[in-house]
Amino acid sequence: MDHSLVCQRCGAHHDPGSYPRGCPNCRTAGEDGRLEVVMSDLDEVDFPSVDHSDRSMWRYRELLPLLGDEPITLGEGWTPVLDLDLGTPCPVHLKNETGNPTWSYKDRLNALLISNMTSLGHAHFVTSSTGNHGASTAAYATRAGAQETVVLLHPDADLPHQVQLRAYGAKVARASDSGRTALLRSLVEHGWYPSVNVTETYTGIPYTTEGYKTISFELVEQLETPPSVMICAIGAGDGLYGVWKGFRELASMGVIDEPPRMVGVQPAERPSVVRAFDRDALMVEPTPGPMPIATSTSGPSAGDHTLRALRESDGIALGIEREAIRDAIIATGRAGVFIEPASAMTVAAVGQLLKRDDLTPDDRVVCLGTGAGVKWPAKTGALIGEVPSVDDTVASLVNTLDIDPTAPERTTT
Numbered sequence: 001m002d003h004s005l006v007c008q009r010c011g012a013h014h015d016p017g018s019y020p021r022g023c024p025n026c027r028t029a030g031e032d033g034r035l036e037v038v039m040s041d042l043d044e045v046d047f048p049s050v051d052h053s054d055r056s057m058w059r060y061r062e063l064l065p066l067l068g069d070e071p072i073t074l075g076e077g078w079t080p081v082l083d084l085d086l087g088t089p090c091p092v093h094l095k096n097e098t099g100n101p102t103w104s105y106k107d108r109l110n111a112l113l114i115s116n117m118t119s120l121g122h123a124h125f126v127t128s129s130t131g132n133h134g135a136s137t138a139a140y141a142t143r144a145g146a147q148e149t150v151v152l153l154h155p156d157a158d159l160p161h162q163v164q165l166r167a168y169g170a171k172v173a174r175a176s177d178s179g180r181t182a183l184l185r186s187l188v189e190h191g192w193y194p195s196v197n198v199t200e201t202y203t204g205i206p207y208t209t210e211g212y213k214t215i216s217f218e219l220v221e222q223l224e225t226p227p228s229v230m231i232c233a234i235g236a237g238d239g240l241y242g243v244w245k246g247f248r249e250l251a252s253m254g255v256i257d258e259p260p261r262m263v264g265v266q267p268a269e270r271p272s273v274v275r276a277f278d279r280d281a282l283m284v285e286p287t288p289g290p291m292p293i294a295t296s297t298s299g300p301s302a303g304d305h306t307l308r309a310l311r312e313s314d315g316i317a318l319g320i321e322r323e324a325i326r327d328a329i330i331a332t333g334r335a336g337v338f339i340e341p342a343s344a345m346t347v348a349a350v351g352q353l354l355k356r357d358d359l360t361p362d363d364r365v366v367c368l369g370t371g372a373g374v375k376w377p378a379k380t381g382a383l384i385g386e387v388p389s390v391d392d393t394v395a396s397l398v399n400t401l402d403i404d405p406t407a408p409e410r411t412t413t
């Protein structure tokens with residue numbers, strides 16, 4: 001489907017292209033303008049005519065702004081939706097994005113972005129990441145045959161991410177927040193293409209929100225009725241915004257009546273969007289604070305577009321405490337899924353909505369489980385605790401694990 005890139009600041013329309021620094025017109029005027037993909041003729045689309053034989057996000061390729069003939073794909077998307085029993089008056093589901101090729105929802109972003117940028121001739125990629133995004137960029141760039149990918153990692157990035165990145169052949173280095181920003185901008189000046197924002201005011205990169213739309217498309221196919229409440233963790237905000245944009249486009253196509261209420265969650269230590277939302281501010285200001293356990297959402301700020309998604313959907317922003325994250329990791333683990341701390345915030349938010357009396361029996365809630373817990377052993381281990389050792393006797397095992405060794409018949413309550 002045809003599309004254009006529309007500046008959200010000055011309103012200029014631009015042809016499809018790379019634009020790593022946002023709107024060129026705004027840039028000439030010394031400002032930063034975010035470019036948003038606007039699809040043509042959405043109201044003429046017959047949504048059910050997706051390619052049902054394709055069990056990836058590319059079943060919706062007619063609804064995506066793909067520039068080349070064929071996407072670079074590792075089979076991302078079409079992830080499972082699971083029920084969660086959290087004691088709510090309404091159904092709660094987990095969209096389990098840990099099933100993606102690099103074990104996070106970033107694969108939807110990178111599959112489309114790297115496909116588009118390689119089709120435009122880019123062969124050198126650089127990014128800055130706490131782990132998930134860098135790993136995903138590296139996997140798709142190498143799959144696309146890129147000449148080189150440099151990933152600048154957050155100092156707190158856990159070992160699995162470091163190893164994973166090297167397995168994909170990326171050049172990896174750890175650096176401070178300020179160091180990563182400066183190094184990223186320097187390489188972009190030399191022609192490297194960034195898969196993250198490089199501008200002073202957050203503009204993001206065109207197309208980064210578009211892959212996330214497929215989460216919304218899948219949910220309306222997978223659920224009996226579309227969600228009325230959609231809970232997403234906020235890092236830079238592109239994930240939440242992309243999911244909301246997907247629902248908005250479904251409404252334009254007449255598939256749903258209106259988008260769900262968007263609930264954005266952030267670590268309580270660095271609640272930049274929560275603060276801006278509560279104060280009715282137009283811009284998100286940096287909110288430094290102690291390093292949260294939810295590393296992948298630890299940035300001190302986020303894009304202003306996040307506020308638009310929350311307000312236009314009659315949503316809300318919530319800060320999540322460390323203890324609630326721990327409880328949510330365990331609750332989700334009991335449902336058979338091990339999610340990372342940032343994803344667990346979405347499950348923890350359900351408890352807050354309950355306390356606020358914000359859920360009714362008519363609601364249907366979806367928590368977006370963005371990434372896998374196994375990638376963060378230091379963080380999740382600190383929350384859940386170490387495994388004890390036992391000696392070779394059954395008595396030692398029984399005492400340490402508090403089990404009945406006779407395996408009595410299952411009791412029913």
Ligand SMILES: [Zn+2]
Nearest residue numbers: 007010023033
């Ligand atoms: Zn502009």
